Amino acid sequence: MKKDIHPENYRPVVFKDMSNGDMFLSRSTCKTSETIEFEGETYPVVKIEISSSSHPFYTGKNKLVDTAGRVDKFMSRYAKSRK
Incomplete structure (x- = not known):
């Protein structure tokens, strides 16, 4: 991978659903x-409303709203119209 292509603040972050x-x-x-x-270390956290672990498409629990x-x-x- 090329060196110095990421911004300086590119770091490990925990995303919480x-x-x-x-x-x-x-x-x-x-x-x-x-x-x-998280796993014994302290990380910055970003709170998200939905992820692949809760999205109906990925969980197979589609709802008809x-x-x-x-x-x-x-x-x-x-x-x-079908008649």
Whole structure:
């Protein structure tokens, strides 16, 4: 790998999924003032709302979100057009 291609603040950072508490270590330049202990070491922490451990696409728990009966309205219109 080439030397001196990363910024000076490129460092190990823990990303914490706030929806399920999972954490993983990666390298980043994200600015943060909080720290957390992870695997016996203290690292800066970046809190995220969703990650691959909680995203429905990766977990296989897809949900059909029905807002104000939109799915039912579509299904009834679709059923009429098929006849």
